[in-house]
Amino acid sequence: xxxxxxxxxxxxxxxxxxxxxxxxxxxxxxxxxxxxxxxxxxxxxxxxxxxxxxxxxxxxxxxxxxxxxxxxxxxxxxxxxxxxxxxxxxxxxxxxxxxxxxxxxxxxxxxxxxxxxxxxxxxxxxxxxxxxxxxxxxxxx
Amino acid sequence: xxxxxxxxxxxxxxxxxxxxxxxxxxxxxxxxxxxxxxxxxxxxxxxxxxxxxxxxxxxxxxxxxxxxxxxxxxxxxxxxxxxxxxxxxxxxxxxxxxxxxxxxxxxxxxxxxxxxxxxxxxxxxxxxxxxxxxxxxxxxx
Amino acid sequence: xxxxxxxxxxxxxxxxxxxxxxxxxxxxxxxxxxxxxxxxxxxxxxxxxxxxxxxxxxxxxxxxxxxxxxxxxxxxxxxxxxxxxxxxxxxxxxxxxxxxxxxxxxxxxxxxxxxxxxxxxxxxxxxxxxxxxxxxxxxxx
Numbered sequence: 001x002x003x004x005x006x007x008x009x010x011x012x013x014x015x016x017x018x019x020x021x022x023x024x025x026x027x028x029x030x031x032x033x034x035x036x037x038x039x040x041x042x043x044x045x046x047x048x049x050x051x052x053x054x055x056x057x058x059x060x061x062x063x064x065x066x067x068x069x070x071x072x073x074x075x076x077x078x079x080x081x082x083x084x085x086x087x088x089x090x091x092x093x094x095x096x097x098x099x100x101x102x103x104x105x106x107x108x109x110x111x112x113x114x115x116x117x118x119x120x121x122x123x124x125x126x127x128x129x130x131x132x133x134x135x136x137x138x139x140x141x
Numbered sequence: 142x143x144x145x146x147x148x149x150x151x152x153x154x155x156x157x158x159x160x161x162x163x164x165x166x167x168x169x170x171x172x173x174x175x176x177x178x179x180x181x182x183x184x185x186x187x188x189x190x191x192x193x194x195x196x197x198x199x200x201x202x203x204x205x206x207x208x209x210x211x212x213x214x215x216x217x218x219x220x221x222x223x224x225x226x227x228x229x230x231x232x233x234x235x236x237x238x239x240x241x242x243x244x245x246x247x248x249x250x251x252x253x254x255x256x257x258x259x260x261x262x263x264x265x266x267x268x269x270x271x272x273x274x275x276x277x278x279x280x281x282x
Numbered sequence: 283x284x285x286x287x288x289x290x291x292x293x294x295x296x297x298x299x300x301x302x303x304x305x306x307x308x309x310x311x312x313x314x315x316x317x318x319x320x321x322x323x324x325x326x327x328x329x330x331x332x333x334x335x336x337x338x339x340x341x342x343x344x345x346x347x348x349x350x351x352x353x354x355x356x357x358x359x360x361x362x363x364x365x366x367x368x369x370x371x372x373x374x375x376x377x378x379x380x381x382x383x384x385x386x387x388x389x390x391x392x393x394x395x396x397x398x399x400x401x402x403x404x405x406x407x408x409x410x411x412x413x414x415x416x417x418x419x420x421x422x423x
Contacts, residue, residue, distance in 0.1 A: 007293035011148035014155075014296075018222040022236065074279045076238050076255055078221050080360050081300040095304065097358050099383060101240060101255050103279040109252040111391040114358055114383050138356045138385040152289035155296075159363040163377065215420045217379050217396055219362050242381060242396050244420040250393040 005084045005092065013082060013094065013121065016128045021077040029065075033058040037122055041132045050134070074103040079117070087120065091131055094119040098135070114138040146225045146233065154223060154235065154262065157269045162218040170206075174199040178263055182273045191275070215244040220258070232272055233262040239276070255279040287366045287374065295364060295376065295403065298410045303359040311347075315340040319404055323414045332416070356385040361399065369402065373413055376401040380417070396420040 016035070023031040033054040036042060042057045043050035044064065051060035078099040085093045098115045115138065120131040157176070164172040174195040177183060183198045184191035185205065192201035219240040226234045239256045256279065261272040298317070305313040315336040318324060324339045325332035326346065333342035360381040367375045380397045397420065402413040 005297075007152070007290040007297075008148040010293040010297055011151040011289075015146075015148075015151055015223070015225070018224045018237075021222055022224055022238075074255070076222075076240070076279070078219075078238065078240065078360075080221060080362060081303055081358075082297070083300045083304055084297070096300075097304075097360065099358070099360065101252060103255050105280060109255045109279070111252070111383060111393070114356070114385050114391045138358070138391070139387060148293075149289040152292040156287075156289075156292055156364070156366070159365045159378075162363055163365055163379075215396070217363075217381070217420070219360075219379065219381065221362060242393060244396050246421060250396045250420070252393070 005086060009092070009123065010082070010084060012126075012128060013084060013092075016121075017079040017082070017096070021079060024061075025075050025077060027065075029058055029061045032061065035130055036133075037129045037131050040130050042130075043134045045135065046137060050132070072105060076101040076103070084121075090122075092121040092123065094121050146227060150233070150264065151223070151225060153267075153269060154225060154233075157262075158220040158223070158237070162220060165202075166216055166218060168206075170199055170202045173202065176271055177274075178270045178272050181271050183271075184275045186276065187278060191273070213246060217242040217244070225262075228261065231263075233264060235260040235262050286368060291374070291405065292364070292366060294408075294410060295366060295374075299361040299364070299378070303361060306343075307357050307359060309347075311340055311343045314343065318412045318415075322412050324412075325416045327417065328419060332414070354387060358383040358385070366403075372404075374403040374405065376403050 020032060020035045023035075036054055036057055039053055040057070041050040041052045042060065044060070051057045078101065079096050080099070081097040083095045087093050096117045096119070098117045099111055100113060100115065101109050102112045103109045116136045118134045118136065122129045122131050161173060161176045164176075177195055177198055180194060181198070182191040182193045183201065185201070192198045219242065220237050221240070222238040224236045228234050237258045237260070239258045240252055241254060241256065242250050243253050244250045257277050259275045259277065263270045263272050302314060302317045305317075318336055318339055321335055322339070323332040323334045324342065326342070333339045360383065361378050362381070363379040365377045369375050378399045378401070380399045381393055382395060382397065383391050384394045385391045398418045400416045400418065404411045404413050
């Protein structure tokens with residue numbers, strides 16, 4: 001069965017992304033991990049192996065954020081320009097721009113990095129979860 | 142009666158924000174003040190008392206913008222990542238990222254500040270107005 | 283017949299912009315030109331004459347991008363704060379903020395320029411095309 005992309009689904013996906021990324025930016029990492037299916041996979045950076053399953057995703061996020069412990073930074077993820085395409089397996093492929101605004105004490109906010117997020121979205125009984133997320137970076141300097 | 146958050150309402154709120162912030166950025170301050178309920182409250186910066194009522198909101202905006210008379214700046218408010226939650230009092234709580242892009246003659250556009258906006262939205266007969274708006278800043282340097 | 287602005291149309295326009303600007307940013311220029319009506323007009327910069335018709339739009343884009351051949355840059359167009367108004371001629375006037383994020387090797391992403399896009403949108407049998415696009419810049423330094 002192929003999911004179709006209605007205006008209703010489009011708004012639902014926007015709302016899903018808003019909740020998901022506010023959770024991540026607020027440090028509610030369990031909530032973020034819970035937006036994936038049980039066997040969902042998450043690759044946040046090129047060259048890093050994907051974490052599979054909510055526990056692994058949570059562990060990967062904690063490990064990733066630990067590097068920034070001495071660098072207090074408020075990140076704000078802006079997801080925008082969402083393109084949704086029905087996939088062959090009933091999932092929805094989502095290609096979306098993600099701009100990360102980084103706010104550090106004493107500095108002006110800057111953009112780092114500029115990325116494109118590639119998701120496969122599962123819609124079951126009106127509930128949205130991610131089967132997979134892969135993030136590509138516009139540059140790797 | 143509890144308002145529910147439908148996809149239709151979600152799109153309406155996006156459209157409301159788009160109109161409201163274009164009005165503000167274009168200097169149509171009366172129109173901005175008119176997006177609040179008659180007894181609506183608006184606190185645009187931490188530590189500043191909230192202005193209550195449309196006249197007070199208009200006066201506060203004029204006073205705030207007067208400080209920038211000698212600093213011609215085009216601001217563009219980007220509202221994004223909107224999360225809507227039904228409140229107990231029939232209102233809708235909205236938590237939304239707001240990125241302010243600042244354009245000054247001779248300078249490159251920059252981001253200042255990065256904020257999160259906390260609104261309580263009133264929906265009556267399909268019309269959206271703000272009962273209250275409180276803006277938090279990601280940094281206060 | 284006056285088109286009305288429903289929540290469904292609002293989401294459709296968002297999706298249209300997302301596809302359109304991903305096409306442009308990915309260099310799929312024919313696809314971008316195909317988002318205009320056959321006699322659609324496109325003025326991407328103040329002072330430049332509008333290109334009229336898909337072939338002319340495509341030629342103008344190729345010419346414009348040729349200037350940047352020696353300056354490899356990934357652009358990401360963020361369209362946001364979309365205001366839609368029914369026009370007298372059955373079209374929809376769209377006024378939308380467009381933030382262009384520019385990513386160059388070895389540099390931090392920056393915003394250049396900050397613009398406002400003025401479109402007239404044609405909706406025929408559920409298909410969205412542009413009758414015209416005019417881009418205004420917040421500064422011209």
